[in-house]
């Protein structure tokens with residue numbers, strides 16, 4: 001009786017598909033990749049279970065075309081995590097499993113695997129008598145070449161010498177040569193290299209608490225003000241895990257923004273550290289992934305998708321800046337890497353540390369209710385003092401070109417004292433609006449409910465939502481008046497204004513436009529590190545995690561948008577952003593100050609921020625969330641639909657609502673309502689909000705009803721998606 005493979009294949013399938021093994025080949029193991037036919041294409045799937053029967057007629061099952069791996073490349077840890085994620089986010093299992101593979105491993109041309117292999121001589125191979133192969137010159141050539149080579153030789157190089165892989169496999173069977181993945185920094189030492197700092201008392205307490213919790217599932221919140229030395233705590237806990245023979249996974253919000261963290265890890269742990277993020281080439285990702293999976297690399301630092309990397313010896317997970325929204329994927333599989341880190345740590349029975357100076361309200365709630373152990377670092381490390389924060393009332397001090405007089409004075413003083421100024425403005429481009437001063441016409445995006453942003457160098461109008469670009473109109477298209485005016489400030493305009501105002505002082509701008517390449521960003525950060533007087537202008541890219549020793553003044557140009565956000569997370573986001581960017585001021589010996597321009601100095605949110613009392617803010621914000629039934633006191637899921645017509649999106653959601661409502665015990669089904677930006681990239685968007693005080697009924701409802709929605713005729717006319725635990729409701 002043939003065994004049947006349950007294969008997770010990419011596509012909209014809510015469960016794995018059944019296949020037969022490829023003819024004449026041994027049954028592949030669970031966790032290996034197979035090439036299988038799907039419709040008229042061939043795709044790469046992963047065997048997730050092996051069964052003795054199928055719900056389908058076995059005579060009609062198709063066989064796999066090839067088995068791509070000799071042994072599992074996804075272990076049960078990852079398969080369990082993928083199953084959990086598929087279930088929790090109600091997402092097709094094959095799509096989740098595809099995320100667990102580096103892009104190269106998702107391609108059906110199995111050759112990519114061979115090219116990555118390398119071969120080396122074994123001890124037996126070194127000692128053996130070549131005379132036994134007189135009639136196999138290829139084997140002699142292979143052995144001679146590998147004996148001479150210092151380390152391993154890639155399969156590609158051997159192929160180039162006319163040595164085919166069959167020959168090598170035959171030698172491998174005789175234990176004369178061995179294959180391994182061609183690792184970038186191979187066989188690396190895991191022992192600490194750089195010196196640890198002497199931990200201060202609170203750090204020492206935190207480190208020993210984490211070390212005590214290493215061998216079982218324990219979740220920690222490392223709640224430490226900016227500059228308090230959280231990284232040192234991670235490093236010392238990591239060193240303990242490594243010394244115990246375990247691997248460590250560290251997640252960071254955006255790797256391009258944290259070369260310093262990477263550098264610090266490398267200094268401490270040397271070549272055992274590898275990184276994974278989407279900015280790397282596919283080959284580099286494959287190498288890093290393979291070296292972690294095979295246990296050669298001991299520390300993996302990566303962005304959110306690194307959570308899916310197999311780590312045979314995983315012993316500790318660190319999530320730095322756990323409040324950061326980049327941990328949540330915003331399309332496709334809308335997962336939270338932070339939440340998956342907790343699930344994975346629980347499954348693996350290891351410790352997980354969430355660190356932040358401004359923890360998310362969800363995490364604080366979990367810490368308060370005792371689910372996480374709450375560790376505090378209450379003061380800055382070394383001699384650094386906390387910065388002082390002050391508001392500048394823009395009603396008394398009107399701005400010219402976005403800058404008030406007191407702010408300009410403070411900047412001049414700071415530069416004169418030989419220090420650096422960081423100017424924070426979370427709006428890239430030159431100006432957010434182009435307007436005709438005669439008739440009031442405004443440049444709107446033709447495809448979105450949004451204004452187009454004015455950009456300089458290269459000049460033009462750009463929509464930040466859909467990417468539409470237009471040349472700057474020389475005249476108003478409505479009344480013909482010449483030269484419509486840019487209104488408001490973006491980072492480019494602020495850069496220009498500062499250059500003009502502080503002539504001779506270097507201005508470094510850091511935003512997505514100025515740092516399109518990693519090199520550009522690294523160069524900019526290096527210039528800042530030098531520490532000579534300079535003005536730094538940037539978006540939230542500058543606010544995250546950096547250590548800029550010479551910055552003593554931080555200017556927040558325009559934060560008022562966050563005071564009146566339509567989103568229930570608006571105030572949380574504002575408090576986090578301002579306190580994080582404030583945390584860049586005065587991190588070394590020189591004291592720092594923070595000046596915040598606002599038209600609303602009396603707004604209650606400012607008082608907690610000025611006191612740098614994130615916990616006071618969090619307490620009142622949590623009380624508000626509890627009263628209004630919002631997370632973390634309620635569980636949300638958002639059913640989104642978009643279509644070329646408003647009608648199609650609404651019809652689908654109304655039908656969906658009709659299916660969900662009657663089954664919705666304990667779950668409120670609200671909507672449909674239009675999305676905040678109803679039209680985006682030429683499509684109309686609407687949504688249905690599902691809200692429940694308990695998780696179980698919400699997920700039960702989704703599990704029962706989603707398969708039915710898949711089959712609705714209305715579903716074919718829209719693109720729809722489900723977002724579990726959405727971070728914004730629009």
Ligand code: ADP
Nearest residue numbers: 197198199200226227228229230231232381382
């Ligand atoms: P955080 O991640 O909490 O913002 P960092 O880990 O970046 O803080 O530490 C801030 C600064 O304090 C760094 O320059 C770091 O080298 C220094 N530092 C951290 N711990 C100590 C310590 N125990 N003794 C001296 N300096 C320390």
Ligand code: ZN
Nearest residue numbers: 436439476479
């Ligand atoms: Zn006009």
Ligand code: ZN
Nearest residue numbers: 445448463466
């Ligand atoms: Zn647009």
